Amino acid sequence: MKKIIRILTCLTISILTATSLFSAETDERGKFVQFSVPALQYWDMIDLDCSDNNNSNVLQPENALLANTGINTNHSDYLGTGFVDQYGEQFDRVSFDFQTEEERDYQFGFHYSAVAEGEPVRHIYVDGNDTGYISFPTTSDWDTWNESTVTIHFAPGLQRLVLYTESADNGFINLDQMGVQ
Numbered sequence: 001m002k003k004i005i006r007i008l009t010c011l012t013i014s015i016l017t018a019t020s021l022f023s024a025e026t027d028e029r030g031k032f033v034q035f036s037v038p039a040l041q042y043w044d045m046i047d048l049d050c051s052d053n054n055n056s057n058v059l060q061p062e063n064a065l066l067a068n069t070g071i072n073t074n075h076s077d078y079l080g081t082g083f084v085d086q087y088g089e090q091f092d093r094v095s096f097d098f099q100t101e102e103e104r105d106y107q108f109g110f111h112y113s114a115v116a117e118g119e120p121v122r123h124i125y126v127d128g129n130d131t132g133y134i135s136f137p138t139t140s141d142w143d144t145w146n147e148s149t150v151t152i153h154f155a156p157g158l159q160r161l162v163l164y165t166e167s168a169d170n171g172f173i174n175l176d177q178m179g180v181q
Contacts, residue, residue: 088169088172112176114138115140123164123169124162125164126154134148
């Protein structure tokens with residue numbers, strides 16, 4: 001039985017079974033790796049390395065796992081290759097995967113723009129747990145960028161941080177990057 005598996009966020013891949021074929025692809029949702037596995041036995045292994053090997057403390061949302069959002073380049077002075085756009089309706093989310101080396105408080109800085117009535121907020125989920133929210137005060141226009149910060153305590157290991165739009169989180173933002181300190 002042939003299975004097609006689509007991985008959206010992995011940058012590198014090692015497949016440890018001789019019968020696998022894979023390709024790096026790009027479509028309207030971004031980069032992905034697609035591979036075909038004719039069959040897997042319990043002793044076969046598929047090892048996916050989804051880490052960003054440049055050891056950077058800056059993550060680009062356009063490379064994150066996105067739900068119900070878009071990527072755009074139509075405003076000036078963004079960092080990276082673009083920014084997350086169309087991000088303000090209920091259930092929209094951006095998920096970042098990253099590694100923490102030690103148990104401590106980490107500060108996250110989100111580079112964004114927001115033109116909205118009121119102040120957009122996003123709920124923060126860490127490894128599936130609601131840990132609060134972050135506010136994104138409005139900017140004068142979509143070409144003006146600002147930074148909002150939040151501090152979260154992490155144990156060492158692989159982490160997933162999700163910025164999630166709930167029903168009362170009115171207001172669209174463009175999310176350009178996430179810095180970790």
